[in-house]
Amino acid sequence: MTFLSLNTVEHLDLRRDIITTANRMNTAGINYGKSGNVSARTPEGSCGSGFLVTPTGIEYDVTKPEQIVLMDWDGEHQGSTLPSSEWRFHRDIYLARPDVGAVVHTHAIYATTLACQHRGIPPFHYMVAIAGGRDIRCAPYATFGTQALSEHAVAALEGRRACLLAHHGMIACGSDLKTALMVAIEVEVLAKMYWHALQLGELTHLSDAEMDVVIEKFKTYGQQPAPAN
Secondary structure, three states: OOOOOOOOHHHHHHHHHHHHHHHHHHHOOOOOOOOOEEEEEOOOOOOOOOEEEOEOOOOHHHOOHHHOEEEOOOOOEOOOOOEOOOHHHHHHHHHHOOOOOEEEEEOOHHHHHHHOOOOOEOOOOHHHHHHOOOOEOEEOOOOOOOHHHHHHHHHHOOOOOEEEEOOOEEEEEEOOHHHHHHHHHHHHHHHHHHHHHHOOOOOOOOOHHHHHHHHHHHOOOOOOOOOOO
């Protein structure tokens, strides 16, 4: 494969955006230390080069753009810096989902608490639809960094923009880094609300019909009309 040059302005900007997103995960309180990881499809990633992913074992606040690892679809990487141990599910999500341009993985406290009980997030609140469907699934457990975990994650993300990982954390996706991070933050807020609500007992869920209405409304949620000429 032909790797993009670090001197390419678009590529360098994307590396910096990945570092910024990783630091924002920690600032937002949905991730801690060196845990979690972030990736983005390269500009030519849909048909050629691949994706960029955070390195393993390097604190985000000292990560340099050249340490963000460029990978191809065969799992090969450029340079001596090793990619995140979770690069497989990043790659496989991109291969399965042409609509995804960025992936954020965190060990957020409330999402992970639910995942440790093998609980997904049901339609207890209409904002669950922010993840793209009627619920947020929890993928079965598999050892971190394995192909089995990747396959579980891809299945749990079918028709969704987020999922939980049993005994592990969460994954959130988006068309770009800003959207993926937004989804991750929203999922953690929902997980926190759901955990607190469960202290009062099991919850009533919104119907499939109502969630379908919300999902449809979310397709234009937050969009502003074009200014008049």
